[in-house]
Amino acid sequence: MNDRSPSPRDLPRAQLLAERAFATLERFLHIExxxxxxxxxxxxxxxxxxxxxxxxxYYDLWHTPLTLGLGSFQFVQPLHFWINDALMTIFFLVxxxxxxxxxxxxxxxxxRQAALPIAAALGGVAVPACIYFxxxxxxxxxxxxxxxxxxxxxxxxxxxxxxxxxxxxxVRVFLLTLAIIDDIVAVLIIALFYSGGLDYTGFLVIGAGVxxxxxxxxxxxxxxxAYVIPGAIVWIGLxxxxxxxxxxGVLLGLLTPVTSTPMRERPIDIVSRVANELDEKIAAExxxxxxLGQPVKELRxxxxxxxxxxxxxxxxxxxxxAYGIMPLFALANAGVSLSGVSIAATEPLWITAGIAVALCxxxxxxxxxxxxxxxxxxLCRLPEGVTWPWVMLIGLLAGIGFTMSIFIAMLAxxxxxxxxxxxxxxLIGSFAAGLLGxxxxxxxxxxxxG
Numbered sequence: 001m002n003d004r005s006p007s008p009r010d011l012p013r014a015q016l017l018a019e020r021a022f023a024t025l026e027r028f029l030h031i032e033x034x035x036x037x038x039x040x041x042x043x044x045x046x047x048x049x050x051x052x053x054x055x056x057x058y059y060d061l062w063h064t065p066l067t068l069g070l071g072s073f074q075f076v077q078p079l080h081f082w083i084n085d086a087l088m089t090i091f092f093l094v095x096x097x098x099x100x101x102x103x104x105x106x107x108x109x110x111x112r113q114a115a116l117p118i119a120a121a122l123g124g125v126a127v128p129a130c131i132y133f134x135x136x137x138x139x140x141x142x143x144x145x146x147x148x149x150x151x152x153x154x155x156x157x158x159x160x161x162x163x164x165x166x167x168x169x170x171v172r173v174f175l176l177t178l179a180i181i182d183d184i185v186a187v188l189i190i191a192l193f194y195s196g197g198l199d200y201t202g203f204l205v206i207g208a209g210v211x212x213x214x215x216x217x218x219x220x221x222x223x224x225x226a227y228v229i230p231g232a233i234v235w236i237g238l239x240x241x242x243x244x245x246x247x248x249g250v251l252l253g254l255l256t257p258v259t260s261t262p263m264r265e266r267p268i269d270i271v272s273r274v275a276n277e278l279d280e281k282i283a284a285e286x287x288x289x290x291x292l293g294q295p296v297k298e299l300r301x302x303x304x305x306x307x308x309x310x311x312x313x314x315x316x317x318x319x320x321x322a323y324g325i326m327p328l329f330a331l332a333n334a335g336v337s338l339s340g341v342s343i344a345a346t347e348p349l350w351i352t353a354g355i356a357v358a359l360c361x362x363x364x365x366x367x368x369x370x371x372x373x374x375x376x377x378x379l380c381r382l383p384e385g386v387t388w389p390w391v392m393l394i395g396l397l398a399g400i401g402f403t404m405s406i407f408i409a410m411l412a413x414x415x416x417x418x419x420x421x422x423x424x425x426x427l428i429g430s431f432a433a434g435l436l437g438x439x440x441x442x443x444x445x446x447x448x449x450g
Contacts, residue, residue: 034158034322034323035154035158035322035323035326036154036155036157036158036159036161037158038322038323038327039154039155039158039326039327039330039402039403040155041327042326042327042328042330042331042334043330043331043334043402043427045331046058046330046331046332046333046334046335047334047335047336047427049335050335050336050337051337051338055337058335061079062078062079062080062083062332063078063079063080064078064079065077065078065079066078066079066082079332080332083328083329083332084246084329084332084333084407084410085239085244085245085246086235086245087325087328087329088246088249088325088329088407089235089245089246089248089249090249090317090320090321090325091246091249091321091325091326091329091403092187092246092247092248092249092250092253093231093249093250093252093253093317094249094253094314094317094318094321095180095183095187095249095250095253096249096250096251096252096253096254096256097253097256097310097313097314098180098183098253098314099180099183099184099250099253099254100253100254100256100258100310101258101310101311101314102177102180104258104310105258106177108177108180108181112380113383114177115374115379115380116174116371116374116375116380116381116382116383117174117177117178117181118181119370119371119373119374119379119380120174120178120367120370120371120374120391120394120395121177121178121181121182121185121367122181122185122370123366123367123368123369123370123371124149124151124178124182124363124366124367124370124395124398125149125182125185125366126366126370127358127362127363127365127366127369127370128148128149128358128359128362128363128366129145129146129148129149129358129362130362131148131354131357131358131361131362132144132145132147132148132354132355132357132358132362133145135350135353135354135357136350136351136354140347140413140414140415140418141347141350141351141354141418143412143413144351144354144355144408144409144412144413144418144422146186146189146193146194146408146412147355147358147401147405147408147409147412147422147425147426148354148355148358148359148362148363148401148405148425148426148429149182149185149186149189149401149405149408150182150183150186150401150403150404150405150407150408151178151179151182151183151363151397151398151399151400151401151404152179152400152401152402152403152404152405152430153176153179153180153183154322154326154403155400155402155403155430155434156175156179156397156398156400157172157175157176157179159397159400159434159437159438159441160172160175160397160441162438162441163438163441163442163445164445166445166448166449167441167444167445168385168386168390169385170383170384170385170386171385171386171390171393171394173383174383174386174390174391174394175394175397175398178367178394178398179398182398182404183404186404186408187247187250189408190244190247190408190411191243191244191247194244194408194411194412195241195242195243195244199240199241199242200241201240202237202238202239202240202241202242202243203237203241204237205233205234205236205237205240206233206234206237206238206241206251207237208233208237209230209231209232209233209234209236209237210230210234210251210255212229212230212233213227213230213231213234213252213255214255216230217257220261220262221261222260222261222301222304222305222309223304224309224312224313224316227252231248231252234248234251234252235248244411256309256310256313257308257309257310258308258309258310259308260305260306260307260308260309261305261309263302263305265302267302267303267304267305267306268302268306270298270299270301270302271299271302271303271306274295274298274299274302275299277295278295278296278299281295326403329403329406329407330402330403330406333406333407333410333423334406334423334427336420336423336424336427337420338424347418347421348417348418348420348421349421351418351421351422351425352421352422352424352425352428353425354425355405355409355422355425355426355428355429356425356426356428356429356432357429358429359399359400359401359405359425359426359429359430359432359433360396360399360429360432360433360436361399362399363395363396363398363399363401363433364392364395364396364398364399364433365395366395367391367394367395367398368388368391368392368395371391372388372391389440389444390444392440393437393440393441393444396433396436396437396440397433397434397437397441398433399429399430399432399433399434399436399437400430400433400434400437401426401429401430401433402426402427402430405426405430406422406423406426409422409423409426
């Protein structure tokens with residue numbers, strides 16, 4: 001028997017090239033600035049497409065009906081619905097898991113460590129809302145008060161990553177924690193203010209889905225695929241209540257276990273034992289593959305349980321959300337025909353101005369001011385390595401509202417001209433906040449290097 005391990009030279013050239021390509025792609029998918037760039041490109045394409053002389057194809061595409069049917073049951077909705085109300089549930093699932101992890105072992109697990117980001121996030125929600133409301137205090141414009149309160153994690157962290165390694169680690173932790181708290185507040189705002197009259201019979205369906213989730217967890221079923229049907233039941237229940245169905249993602253994310261399924265042996269011990277057994281069996285009977293089925297199955301289960309579900313599922317979904325769902329959402333929703341928004345009309349103009357100013361001015365003002373007051377009053381202190389100029393940078397980057405802000409805008413307004421005006425305000429405000437944050441960040445990075 002030849003025991004020589006194959007060398008790279010023994011592999012086909014096409015396989016080697018494919019391995020290198022996939023390794024490069026995997027590295028790119030884990031670059032934080034990469035998802036922000038893809039999101040920006042998708043938004044730019046949507047904006048250009050919607051403003052072409054013949055832009056009917058853009059709107060016709062998203063209104064294409066898609067049918068989900070079984071026998072006589074037919075559920076028909078436009079493509080836009082399936083993106084915003086179905087696929088975005090997966091985005092919110094990842095958000096819910098991030099919140100769950102932070103509460104369990106992250107910055108939100110220690111009240112002393114979380115106090116300053118919480119205060120900063122609340123300031124970053126309250127001040128933009130007040131600025132917007134001051135400029136739009138009459139209905140229906142005032143309904144968009146929550147649009148400039150959200151922070152886009154992908155864009156904000158992506159811009160921060162562009163500034164290089166000179167940024168203190170605690171600045172990134174502060175920004176991430178603030179953005180996650182922003183997400184929590186945004187979810188609560190959607191649930192409380194942007195859900196229609198509730199049909200309470202839907203809560204029975206939600207309860208059935210949640211009970212099924214807990215039952216599967218109690219039975220020790222750790223495969224994520226087993227939770228697709230309970231998740232769908234929760235989603236249908238929320239849709240039936242009148243609340244936004246994407247909130248099902250947050251609920252399921254918060255229910256995701258932070259510890260691995262209990263096993264008779266530690267997963268790492270099972271991996272070691274089964275690997276040795278496989279080695280012995282292959283050495284004894286090298287041509288008999290049938291005997292390897294059960295050990296390989298046991299090995300797969302053990303490998304899966306090395307990571308807790310909240311980490312495993314989030315890691316698996318992150319590339320799909322960052323490079324698939326969010327860019328698709330941007331492509332479907334960032335396309336605003338500028339010819340359809342009249343700057344002569346007072347109300348849409350004030351909606352645009354209110355959102356843009358609230359994002360690029362109100363966000364940094366709220367984050368910085370409330371942080372300063374909290375520290376001044378002795379309620380909390382700045383993290384190590386974080387100075388007030390860095391807090392201002394965090395505030396500027398928090399003004400990048402994009403994904404969640406556009407999402408809330410579509411819930412806040414029913415009139416297309418108001419929705420368009422709100423989207424333009426989000427794009428202008430987020431772009432301005434991103435540019436200001438990038439410029440200020442390069443100044444601070446130069447001081448650190450110099």
